[in-house]
Amino acid sequence: MPRTMIEVDRGSNEPLYRQVRRVIEHSIATGIFDPRRRLPSSRELAAELSVARNTINLAYQELLNEGLVLSHERRGIFVNPEMLAAVAAEEAVSEPVIDWPSRMRRYADEGVPDVEKRADWYTYPYPFIAGQIDVHSFPATAWIRSLREALYQPHAFASLQDSVGADDPLLVEMIRREILTARGIEAGQDEILITVGSQQGLDLLGRTLLGPHHRVGIENPGYLDARHIFLRTGAQVYGINVDQDGLCLPETLSGTALVYVTPSHQHPTNVTLSMERRRRLLKIAAASGTIVIEDDYDSEFRYEGSPSPALKALDSTGDVLYLGTFSKFLSPGLRLGFLVGPAELIKELRRVRRYQVRHPPGHTQRALALMIESGDYHRALRYHRRQMKTRWEMLSQLAVECLPWDQAPYPPGGVSLWMKGPPNLDAVELVSHAEEQGVLIERGDIYYLQSSPPRNCFRIGFGAIPTRSIAEGMVRMGDVAKELLAER
Numbered sequence: 001m002p003r004t005m006i007e008v009d010r011g012s013n014e015p016l017y018r019q020v021r022r023v024i025e026h027s028i029a030t031g032i033f034d035p036r037r038r039l040p041s042s043r044e045l046a047a048e049l050s051v052a053r054n055t056i057n058l059a060y061q062e063l064l065n066e067g068l069v070l071s072h073e074r075r076g077i078f079v080n081p082e083m084l085a086a087v088a089a090e091e092a093v094s095e096p097v098i099d100w101p102s103r104m105r106r107y108a109d110e111g112v113p114d115v116e117k118r119a120d121w122y123t124y125p126y127p128f129i130a131g132q133i134d135v136h137s138f139p140a141t142a143w144i145r146s147l148r149e150a151l152y153q154p155h156a157f158a159s160l161q162d163s164v165g166a167d168d169p170l171l172v173e174m175i176r177r178e179i180l181t182a183r184g185i186e187a188g189q190d191e192i193l194i195t196v197g198s199q200q201g202l203d204l205l206g207r208t209l210l211g212p213h214h215r216v217g218i219e220n221p222g223y224l225d226a227r228h229i230f231l232r233t234g235a236q237v238y239g240i241n242v243d244q245d246g247l248c249l250p251e252t253l254s255g256t257a258l259v260y261v262t263p264s265h266q267h268p269t270n271v272t273l274s275m276e277r278r279r280r281l282l283k284i285a286a287a288s289g290t291i292v293i294e295d296d297y298d299s300e301f302r303y304e305g306s307p308s309p310a311l312k313a314l315d316s317t318g319d320v321l322y323l324g325t326f327s328k329f330l331s332p333g334l335r336l337g338f339l340v341g342p343a344e345l346i347k348e349l350r351r352v353r354r355y356q357v358r359h360p361p362g363h364t365q366r367a368l369a370l371m372i373e374s375g376d377y378h379r380a381l382r383y384h385r386r387q388m389k390t391r392w393e394m395l396s397q398l399a400v401e402c403l404p405w406d407q408a409p410y411p412p413g414g415v416s417l418w419m420k421g422p423p424n425l426d427a428v429e430l431v432s433h434a435e436e437q438g439v440l441i442e443r444g445d446i447y448y449l450q451s452s453p454p455r456n457c458f459r460i461g462f463g464a465i466p467t468r469s470i471a472e473g474m475v476r477m478g479d480v481a482k483e484l485l486a487e488r
């Protein structure tokens, strides 16, 4: 007979035989004992539990008296099938006492749409989506090499220890030297915080800097995740329109605690904030005491001309908060990013982060640091940028040929094209009809703040789709768009 799960507690005040009886009863009710097979004999149980046989006999006697078990001569003791249902019902878990929804905290972003993140996107032949990567172009060999190296000395401690609130100093140094300098930003070690992506950076900033009495300006249309995060702090969020030169600046930002911008390639339209507006934004913000967050999520991807310097590079006061991420080039699944800001703020954010997640995983931090240090990171980035440029050129050309309206030229950067169809195009319908043809594109109306947003916008991402699939996907998308417009 296999061992039972019965255990006795010799330190308990409950007599041993009662403990045995209770556990047998529970095991019968929960189906641990198969009712078709005999229960363990008193000899077997006594030996297993190292108790006197009499203790087990007493337990079985009580169960026999109550009719829970039956004794069949020479065959042993069995569960009484008639009692089984009754015992099970008694043991059955009753309805929850807690009304869970009423106990959960409610946030002010209820009803604001979420960016649709489809788990099955890679099963579609033409996934024109922006938030994922083509996994085949991930620099796997270099990454594996770095991961392995990060586990051996002198890197093992950095990879495996609990660093409490600290970041990997080598990664901070690599970001400082190899990544920020390329964006024209100078920062000290104590002005950088590693995050598990820009999203965590935004969340930490929201928790630390915002509350219900604050007003926050965001781009309209703009990044939905930022909108959610700011609303969840209780702050009042309002939209500032975007045109072909980026954010349309108001005369003043007085009364606005914080402004969130994506100057390199505005999300979702991809336009670049003009130099003149960058300077003016910094001036107005300084005059109004408004904090500026610059989300530089895909500055690596510039396909013509030189990339514009970061807003933070123009910031003479050092107050601009800068968010960077490794999600767009390396992978959004690695969850690594960073935040640059004044040392005293970084110190507090580190404390907030400590009581959430302590720190981003040490192993991935050190591996990334080693990958940057070895030169593999920048080699892979150059290769990837060339691939993305090819995709952008193909797409911009094909958009002109396949889509029945002309919107060229497209801003030469980013990981997506923002499409504005004719007013009679219903892009929500386009998205669903295209999906039937295996083509995934993203609806655009959800990025607007107004209650009746334009319905003729959508996004064609090219970070995830293999280059060879772009042409056929665009032809299919174009056919669907033409059909829809012809029906109107």
Ligand SMILES: Cc1ncc(COP(=O)(O)O)c(C=O)c1O
Binding pocket: 130, 131, 196, 197, 198, 199, 200, 223, 262, 267, 295, 297, 324, 325, 326, 327, 332, 336, 337
């Ligand atoms: C505007 C913007 N910021 C940041 C990110 C990246 O976020 P994370 O670093 O949390 O992956 C994205 C990705 O979709 C984005 O569109």
